[in-house]
Amino acid sequence: xxxxxxxxxxxxxxxxxxxxxxxxxxxxxxxxxxxxxxxxxxxxxxxxxxxxxxxxxxxxxxxxxxxxxxxxxxxxxxxxxxxxxxxxxxxxxxxxxxxxxxxxxxxxxxxxxxxxxxxxxxxxxxxxxxxxxxxx
Numbered sequence: 294x295x296x297x298x299x300x301x302x303x304x305x306x307x308x309x310x311x312x313x314x315x316x317x318x319x320x321x322x323x324x325x326x327x328x329x330x331x332x333x334x335x336x337x338x339x340x341x342x343x344x345x346x347x348x349x350x351x352x353x354x355x356x357x358x359x360x361x362x363x364x365x366x367x368x369x370x371x372x373x374x375x376x377x378x379x380x381x382x383x384x385x386x387x388x389x390x391x392x393x394x395x396x397x398x399x400x401x402x403x404x405x406x407x408x409x410x411x412x413x414x415x416x417x418x419x420x421x422x423x424x425x426x427x428x429x
Contacts, residue, residue: 339427
């Protein structure tokens with residue numbers, strides 16, 4: 294029998310590990326860091342753009358993103374800052390989809406509630422190029 298569930302704390306080193314988990318395909322492990330009612334906002338006008346609500350839907354979305362990019366999606370965190378319940382992460386994101394290539398600076402904002410990510414917002418450097426990359 295295990296002990297009580299410990300609260301997950303997020304600091305820059307752990308944020309980098311969470312990003313690595315996704316990019317190594319260990320998406321299900323991310324469940325421990327996501328609130329059950331998380332809102333994962335994917336902006337813009339491409340077919341994957343939506344407000345994704347709920348941990349199961351977010352994990353399914355992350356799996357789809359990995360599949361759509363053939364596992365090539367990578368994010369290199371450059372700056373991570375934490376202010377109260379908000380984590381700011383500036384990253385360089387690269388990926389391939391067929392002949393298309395994505396290579397942009399992005400900013401993500403994660404809002405933390407009870408030690409877990411409850412909201413995520415994404416801001417792309419070039420929204421038109423991102424929309425083209427994700428179009429079908």
